[in-house]
Amino acid sequence: MALSKIKPLCVTVFLLCCVYSFSQNEDTKDLEGWSSIRLKYKLNKKWSFELEEQLRLDEDISEISGYFTQLSAEYTLIKNFKIGGGLRFTRVNDNEGKVQGYENYFRFQLDASYKHKINNFSLIYRFRYQNRNEFSVDDYANQKLRLKAGIEYNIKNWKLDPKFSAEIFNRIGEADDRGFKKYRLTLGTDYKFEKLGTIGLFCRMEEELNETMPKTTNIIGLKYTYTIKNK
Template sequence: MKSIKPYKKSFFFRTLLISILCIHTIHSQTEDTNDLESWNSITVRYKPNKKWSFELQEQLRLDENISEISEYFTQLGIERSITKNFDFGVGLRFIRENDNEGSIQGYENHFRFHLDAMYKHKLKRFTLKYRLRYQNKNDLSISTSEGDYAKQNIRFKAGMEYNFKNWKLDPKFSAELFNRFQKEDDDNGFSKIRLTLGTDYKFKKLGKLGLFYRIEKDLNETIPETTNIIGLKYIYTIKSK
């Protein structure tokens, strides 16, 4: 089979990038607030066999045009392969969230867990992935009697990756929709959409480095916000011999 010609790679990248920029331009014309954030993470993953995967992640997020710490967290994740194409996962996250608004400011402790059902399949050089996630987040400093209720979301994510022959920077694109539901909240329903374009580079025996650009848009806020996010991630995988 012949190699993919360079102009085809360039055309593929331009098409994805132009799509995201067009969406961003349309949103910017109607938004009252915008922000630029940076999400950076380091993950160590352990795979004892083909069915199980364990990972520990540390992540730092900056907001206010990358000038202040938004939050940082530690997350433990476990995935179990059920079949060749279907996986199930669970994640536990302890969050230190920076509250810089209102009369009482400072870092707050939050706990979040999620449950994932994931399916993937290949179509020629495309890898298509789908994920359904239930997410539950709670403020540990406020009790239910004080008016705190867990923030719950159902999230659906669909993504694709294209495998160029003899090229390591394969592009990835995904779209994710958030559906919020929680007690005594008039804003329940579809709350946010997230679009992501990125790529990964694998180093031999040294792990994988990823870079992405993300657009996140509120859907049902009185004053909606569009957040632009640039992210850098490093993943090191340990496999049992």
């Protein structure tokens, strides 16, 4: 297939997937919007650090769901294999029930990821352990294991390479609340501006598992990343 036909085809597939995802009215409970700004610092070939600020909107992108600040680090252990971790402080808007307002949460995460290439495809696999708990509340931590697999296709002379990933969340800890809780499907792309950073756009679907009335959430996201390299 000619390159001139591949480019509009990728854009069309991306738009159709978004439209299809957001048109499922029967099972869809909410539409959310996620926007983030990231500052990434590459110390050397081994170490990189990242500071992120993110805002999330729910109720069909009409109310603030929450926002967080996250600091993370990543280390290249061997070629294509990285380990990392992150700390996150989150403010969650609780707008249901008699007692409403913002609640404070702290989360830490540990990651291990592997990336390799097959022709024009890049494949990445990530394992994450995360632990989240609410400040000033005597309760057990919400612990999850997350397994993610992603693929990206590199189109020659085309900056909007498509990306797709699938992720599943498995809760651990308390015996009565263990098991797979939800899965996440994401389709997106990035555009890199010379010396100005990278803008990413994605559409995402999340669906709960093992629930009597599972919630489906559709998400549209916009992210900006600026990278500084140590010279």
